[in-house]
Amino acid sequence: MDGKFFGDLLQTIADRGRALIRPQKGGTGPALSPPDLIGLCQALLSGRGEASGVALAQDVFARYRALGPEDRRQFLATLAERFGPDRKRLEKAIADYAADPNDRRAIELHVAAEPRRQELFRRLNLAPDGTHALVRMREEALRDAAAIPGYEAVDADFTHLFSSWFNRGFLVLRRIDWSTPANILQKIIRYEAVHAIHDWEDLRRRLEPPDRRCFAFFHPQLVDEPLIFVEVALTRNIASSISEVLSEERSPIEADQATTAIFYSISNCQEGLRGISFGNFLIKQVVLELSRDLPGLKTFVTLSPVPGFAGWLARERTKEDGLLSVEERVRLAILDNAAWHADPAVAEGMRPLVESVAARYFLKAKAPNRRPVDPVARFHLGNGARLERINPMGDLSPKGLKQAHGLMVNYLYDLRTIERNHESYAEHGKVAASAAVEKLLTADPAASSSAPVPERA
């Protein structure tokens, strides 16, 4: 019921972008060597760039694309070496500040210390679809970073600019569903990083049923490119395994019958934006969005992998004075048999022990920075979520067994406690956990267990 001038206005960005993605016909004249391309960059930074910036920037990208891998590396290395701050100006600014350390001189110091690459990148951004081209340039460079002398400094500039340009205030949340354009959906298939989407039918099962949702962040300048997306299942209880969620046989429920939203997969899409964090904002905005649309939803949890568990456990099992008792270390050998979970008696027998050990993994084990060992845990706890439940047989796929002996966990997003949890975690490294999880720490896993002791030779 509202005018759409603005949406149409922005459509032109997309059209512009698409037109430019294709290599242009007729090429760009004779190939340039990396030094010549550096010359073009210097021109772009000069007065010529002020007069003809758009055309020059476009030319730089076209010629960069025409370079081979070795020439690209050489070009980036030269950016690292020769487009740092203006040393003379910087030294003068330091001297001035030292003489009279006031705010105005601090500003000049800030400006003088800025590498000239940043202004170069800002001017390259003038090119049609320039942001996209810069993100692709970094994506490639990161793959080759070790082979580019001094690349670290270049990457710091990319990171600084992208953090500003991809400020969360500029992102747009969009629902992804079965009426989304196929070229976007194709990227969802490609970028899914947690539970692979096998084909279009598999994708359809995750988008079309009334109890499924998918949301992504987009940026006005990145044509047809999701930045990050999350897949959500609407249910009546907290799922304890991924097979429950993705089963082909399950019967969908109506969305307004659901009480629980399960975030079962979050995937970053743009390697060129590595280090720019969107996940925190995405989850919180989706929680708000779903709450508004479906007032019946009361619980928002993840169903998350535990990618560091198996590695940690292997290390822990070798320690004499670690978090495991001798007896436990013996019994855990059962997990070395890949088929341990296939026998229900064995599997159920192991459950209390796995739960107990997992509780120690999350609550007691610490990385050198006093944070939990698990990277996914650090992400959700850092967002202010709470470790809600431990699910020993959550993911029995080969990947799930390999990285976590099948373990999955639920993190709870409760908007009322997020801030408090975040602060305790940030300041004291405190891991928020449910009473049930806390209790696992003190319970004796052997007491309730009928798990067989592994046979030993």
Next chain:
Amino acid sequence: MDGKFFGDLLQTIADRGRALIRPQKGGTGPALSPPDLIGLCQALLSGRGEASGVALAQDVFARYRALGPEDRRQFLATLAERFGPDRKRLEKAIADYAADPNDRRAIELHVAAEPRRQELFRRLNLAPDGTHALVRMREEALRDAAAIPGYEAVDADFTHLFSSWFNRGFLVLRRIDWSTPANILQKIIRYEAVHAIHDWEDLRRRLEPPDRRCFAFFHPQLVDEPLIFVEVALTRNIASSISEVLSEERSPIEADQATTAIFYSISNCQEGLRGISFGNFLIKQVVLELSRDLPGLKTFVTLSPVPGFAGWLARERTKEDGLLSVEERVRLAILDNAAWHADPAVAEGMRPLVESVAARYFLKAKAPNRRPVDPVARFHLGNGARLERINPMGDLSPKGLKQAHGLMVNYLYDLRTIERNHESYAEHGKVAASAAVEKLLTADPAASSSAPVPERA
């Protein structure tokens, strides 16, 4: 003929923005004093801001809006005083760099010298419609700048961030026409700064006829807000007066019959973006756009005011050894009679003298920085345009007479020579001018003149 997922995607930005422009019901609880609001800003910069940035940022804006003018000034003054760079960290960075001036330490110096305000503004931008709110905050502050101690430092941070966020690569060009939403058109009426639009009928005459065009730049984050716009007349020759262009009696021509596009008005709309230049890009992109749509167009010129002419002339007439001869100074007194142009004989008699003096104004008179005195001239010449023609009776409105004795000029945008002109101007201060204008410098204005000498007492 193309999918529009993207355009729709962006529509959500606009909807979001519109929803937020209205003051929210129920208010935001008890009013905060400026110090309390500063406390909220500190929280936003702390770990709490990481967990709940969006909500905190929204709260800061809501409470800022609730402050009175004096409290707002006090708040901004505190931002100036207490959100500069971290002095300790900066001093350490200086010492480290002095010890070993490598690139990595220069980066740390750059980071350490950044005022904390910049991160504060980036986090405030998380709020829904945050960019808009920041632009409005600066707009207001600029009006009051003299009364805000230290505001200059705050403004430097606004300028730095806005330059990055409003990078030309992020702007969108849109045609404004008679099917544009009325709320946008209303702003065109309000922001027109050169030749006032009197009412909706006047606006319609500038948009609807087939030989009229209007284009504006928009930014994805500024809902319904043009940043800058240009009005264009399509004609068969270079107009020498604004009355030709705006006459209500003129007969429109078909667009494809036109050979010439006249840019007769360019207006900036956002005072909060002062100092971020868009005009250069706008003109050039509109030239490209029009060239593509209407291949019959061969000439792209402005019809521009000369706002500094009357002031300069008044000063020059008092100088003994300036650019005017004694006789000229005597004859120029005719212009002191506001009705001088009403008598055709007098007016035509003055034409050669005005042309000659105007040529000197543009080509010989220099501001202290060796640039032309006229600000509009500096803008177009700095863009690489050429001074094409001098029109003594171009604008006989009271404003035109007052600021320039009726003088208007045409600047020519010829894409083939723009870069060369720009460089000559940037490096040597050389003013590009047509042969006809150059010739006026050497011609004797008295020779061809039949202008009466003013009667003297």
Next chain:
Amino acid sequence: MDGKFFGDLLQTIADRGRALIRPQKGGTGPALSPPDLIGLCQALLSGRGEASGVALAQDVFARYRALGPEDRRQFLATLAERFGPDRKRLEKAIADYAADPNDRRAIELHVAAEPRRQELFRRLNLAPDGTHALVRMREEALRDAAAIPGYEAVDADFTHLFSSWFNRGFLVLRRIDWSTPANILQKIIRYEAVHAIHDWEDLRRRLEPPDRRCFAFFHPQLVDEPLIFVEVALTRNIASSISEVLSEERSPIEADQATTAIFYSISNCQEGLRGISFGNFLIKQVVLELSRDLPGLKTFVTLSPVPGFAGWLARERTKEDGLLSVEERVRLAILDNAAWHADPAVAEGMRPLVESVAARYFLKAKAPNRRPVDPVARFHLGNGARLERINPMGDLSPKGLKQAHGLMVNYLYDLRTIERNHESYAEHGKVAASAAVEKLLTADPAASSSAPVPERA
């Protein structure tokens, strides 16, 4: 949050339409006489029309537009005379049906009795923007109908086809607000038929405040053309005069504070669609739409003119045995003085009499078809609305005084009783009225009245 492929798809209709509204350059070759144009129509109905219908139809319209008024009338008269049903086929169909009156033969009879004009119009509709051109053709023809022999038959065909094509199922309801394109708003100004919109500011006062709404029906084929629109005021009580509603001084309320929606103006826009009724559907759909958006709304009423009142009263006052007593007829002469309402004592004195007489006008006076005399009353009562209140001094504009001595009324749309009211009205001519209105019939207007008796000569 939904894909927009479809909306974009339909945009092409609009673009197509707009492109065609302008007369095409170069014209269409030498002018055709009406007989030649008839020949072209016959070609369109023939096999040639099957092969090249789109081009032929476009040609017919172009050449029709090139005809002068007299030639157009002649063309339409020939359509009337020579494009009726195929008489031979019809006679055979009659004979066949008479011999064996089965359904299949009835179908053939139906087909055979169809004037060939209908197929002609269907094929003309193939032209780009053909529907629009046909509606314009009828609009013009209706103005001239008396001068076109046999036009009535042509009009019956227009009506039949337009009823089918403009079926309510094909219409789209859209809100009109201040972000609606100016070219649409301009038509709202032009087509407003009840309370004239004086200028853009007046329009803005009816669209922009939070307590104003406007809705229109559109048809996918009529580019930029509203078919009918209704203006709504959101209030806290039932307004009894138009000046309350349109006052420039009033203070708007928030939409969610309103309890009452007042439909104070409904205007048809397309004379070429005369006789195709949209108003009934429009009001009901707007009631639904508003109920959904603003659950606080409990009452939906009109504030309606009474265009037949003054005329009826004048006639009634001449009747000896009509609905007025002798004394009433005498006192009503006060209304002959245009300034009667200016003196509050006089005006208030007349109120009971006007109310009483108005009640008789609505409830007792009958047109020959046993329906109320008033056309606006017939419309709303036919929709199932109820006559809710009589407002003697509702519209004191010259028009309001002239047509109804200032009288306005409210009709109530209560979705629960609409169907019942409609049926009583349709079957028995029963006028649904509130108890208050019914009571006016029996009350003695003189009893409570202090109205002065007009002075008599």
Next chain:
Amino acid sequence: MDGKFFGDLLQTIADRGRALIRPQKGGTGPALSPPDLIGLCQALLSGRGEASGVALAQDVFARYRALGPEDRRQFLATLAERFGPDRKRLEKAIADYAADPNDRRAIELHVAAEPRRQELFRRLNLAPDGTHALVRMREEALRDAAAIPGYEAVDADFTHLFSSWFNRGFLVLRRIDWSTPANILQKIIRYEAVHAIHDWEDLRRRLEPPDRRCFAFFHPQLVDEPLIFVEVALTRNIASSISEVLSEERSPIEADQATTAIFYSISNCQEGLRGISFGNFLIKQVVLELSRDLPGLKTFVTLSPVPGFAGWLARERTKEDGLLSVEERVRLAILDNAAWHADPAVAEGMRPLVESVAARYFLKAKAPNRRPVDPVARFHLGNGARLERINPMGDLSPKGLKQAHGLMVNYLYDLRTIERNHESYAEHGKVAASAAVEKLLTADPAASSSAPVPERA
């Protein structure tokens, strides 16, 4: 560069439609029997329908959907029996017309002969998404037609209304590409009727390469439903086999390098619109669209199946005095061996004979109505296309061999001769064919042939 109010306006149709496609929660109260549903239809035709048409129509559809197959048939049979024309009114109209056969009475005759079903269907169309529901109702009914007494009359009414509502003037051409929403693309996969699309990758190969196009007609009322689509290959010559066109190994060319557009598949999507022809318009509009976008295109041809060839040939081979000589009938037995084409020598040997026989099939064999035997030929020749080339081994898929011994043909659409061809065909049954095809009629297929004689037992 244009406002989009209109496109957005129409988006509401789509949203409305999608909302309704899902069965509504809570159901519609107790099930109705077919007679009760008939009662509801009668109410819809009565005054009640005037007051509450939208709600009643919606109710009829909801209850119809709740019926089982047998009840639906019974309902439709009752529509056939009891909603024909009003016999009394019809008889009076006949009598009146007989007494004075003027145009006005013919109109009344036309109206009186209209089955009441037509008005019923028009009122059912008031329901949200009513058009869609009616099309689905007919689609189902057609599948069951034989089991519904009198259905033929009902179908005539559907056809009459749909012809009017789906007038080509109301259709919208849209390009289908890889950025089209997935739910539309899924239907393209499903509805492709000529060369099956195996999966999404197969679809992508037909949409994404620069030398592929696909276009569909849509109707504003049918949400997300293509009506008909055509697939096009852009090439540099006229393809003679479908494998050339669809080969996975081919190298795409740039669209602007193409000289030829090959329409290799046309599929109707809506069984419920059977008998409403769109293909003719679609091909011609796509020819215009492609000509405008790609001026390098000079030739527009189809690559078409010949579905009637094998059947006709089998019959012809049994005739003593048909179009085949005795010797030919003997040699054609080679085709009975499904592998005949696998041996290149055999295949090439048969080519002249197949060409010659095919020429006779198209040019000499006639159906009883003096038209060609082949349905695809009738379609294209009826559109004014020309039989351009005969390709004996055009489609060696099992389906292609079965229906046409591998034969495919090209029909040429030359806009300059379409009308002439159409008329010759429509009036005289003349088949337009290229000189090369004509020549095949007179050439002696044996002369140039080295085809082996089949071995006989």
